[in-house]
Amino acid sequence: MNELLHVYLSAWPTVWAMDTARYLVGATLMATILALFWRAGLARRKLQSRDATGADKRREILASLRTAFIFSLLGAIVAVGDHQGWITIYKGFRQAGLLYLVGSLALMLVAHDTYFYWVHRAMHHRRLFRLFHRTHHLSRTPTPWAAYSFAVPEAIVHAAFVPLFLLFVPMHGLGLLAFGIIQILRNVMGHAGAEVHSAAFGPGRWLGWNNTTTHHDLHHEAGRYNYGLYFRWWDKLMGTEHPDYRAKFEAIVSPGVAVPTPAGAGNAMLRTVAGSVLAGGLLLAADPAHADDGLAGRWMTQGAAAVVELAPCNSTPGLCGTIRWLWDAVDEKGRPRLDAQNTDTALRQRQLVGLSILSGLTRSSNGGWEGRIYNPEDGQTYRATVRQTGTDRLTIEGCVLFICQKQVWRSTAALVAALR
Ligand SMILES: [Zn+2]
Ligand SMILES: [Zn+2]
Structure with missing residues (x-):
């Protein structure tokens, strides 16, 4: 027992210094890049109009230093595990070669992304948030x-990943070091506040399977979407990617809006012209008149609980659905019904009438429509497939995790006709 404590205590200062240094170096590096290239182009890639305050940064730094401390408390256990033979950390290449180092590192990143997605999503549950x-x-x-700006319980959850992974997969010491570096670099890039990834990271491009700053920034701005850490796989698979992600990323990295241009009156003029042509193009793409609006109109949900209007979305492609009427629009005390089950507490004061619950509905290859539907009854967002199953009838199927719900909606026009 004494020996274990001795191994733990002798490993801890190094682990703590490394975890703290990793954060300070990573965040300082990103902050320096932002400062150096701000006027040379990054300013035009700023993702939100709001600015973080000095108090925000102070809070983030203090919480991150605390997290590095907690990481080191669990990280030193890895040294004990290695000493005791509970886990294996290769020090040389005799037992496992370079191929193993690269393969195990890739596996560790994929496993970490999976672990992060699911614990992150769980932590957004209203009971845990x-x-x-x-x-x-x-x-x-x-x-x-x-x-690393986490509360203590969240820091412990994240710190548990490395020891857990090592219980199953032996790693090279170098692989662990590389993992630590990649992890902090991707993390500070995600929180940069201005898009620092090139257009090659755009959805559909060759690096498009990676997350970007826009991706994680939208998570901070909007809450319910984009839970992934390194990759977009889980968000795409589970239907939790923000419907505006592609459009926002493309707009922010497209030339004319984002590419740094040398100063000068002539250039400024050109830039404005290029900017307005491009903005015009973007507007045209999102112009409701150009949208495919086959399902547009008013629909009554099953059991006449609500009337939902389907119409082209304001700023994104596809159709959006807004609640226009509710059977139970007010509660017993006559107060309007609110979005009280929302997992994001900040959104619970929204009135249900007027709430947009369907978004990004576009035609899919199998003849139906696909998008996302928010169910105010359970505060969950479902991946929705919509099919027109009759002249006045839609079948909506929404799935979250492995639970699917099906509903038939009827056109209000048919109802009005029946009432005449
Ligand atoms: Zn979150
Ligand atoms: Zn974050």
């Missing part, structure tokens, strides 16, 4: 300093 995850979301406009 306040205790675990609220501290991180105090940063509505994140800065690189927010990288």
Whole structure:
């Protein structure tokens, strides 16, 4: 027992210094890049109009230093595990070669992304959010300093990943070091506040499977979407990617809006012209008149609980659905019904009538429509497939995790005709 304590205590200072240094170096590096290239183009890639305050940054730094301390408390256990032979950390290449180092590192990143997606989503559950995850979301406009800005319980959850992974997969010491570096770099890039990824990271491009600053910034801004850490796979698979992600990323990295241009009156003029042509193009793409609006109109949900209007979305492609009428629009005391089950407490004061519950509905390859539907009854967002199953009838199927619900909606026109 004494020996274990001795191994733990002799490993801890190094682990603590490394975890703290990793954060400070990573965040300082990103903050420096932002400062150096701000006027040379990054200013035009700023993602939110709001600015983080000095108090925000102070809170982020203090919480992150605390997290590095907690990481080191669990990280030193890894040294004990290695000493005792509970886990294996290769020190040389004799037992496992370079191929193993690269392969195990890739596996570790994929496993970490999976672990992060699911614990992150769980921490957004209304019963867990306040205790675990609220501290991180105090940063509505994140800065690189927010990288480790977690409450103590959330820090413990994240710190548990490395020891858990090592129980199953032996790693090289070098692989663990690389993992630590990649993890902090991706983390400060995600919280940079201005898009620092090139257009090659755009959805559909060759690096499009990676997350970007826009991706995680939208998570901080909007809450319910984009839970992934390194990759977009889980968000796409589970239907939790923000419907505006592609449009926002493309707009922010497209030339004319984002590419740094040398100063000068002539250039400024050109830039304005290019900017307005491009803005015109974007507007045209999102112009409701150009949208495919096959399902547009008013629909009555099953059991006549609500009337939902389907119409082209304001700023994104596809159709959006807004609640126009509710059977139970007010409660017993005559107060309008609110979005009280929302997992994001900040959104619970929204009135249900007027709430947009369907978004990004576009035609899918199998003849139906696909988008996302928010169910105010359980505060969950479902991946929705919509099919027109008759002249006045839609079948809506929404799935979250493995639970699917099906509903038939009827056109209000048919109802009006029947009432005549
Ligand atoms: Zn979150
Ligand atoms: Zn974050």
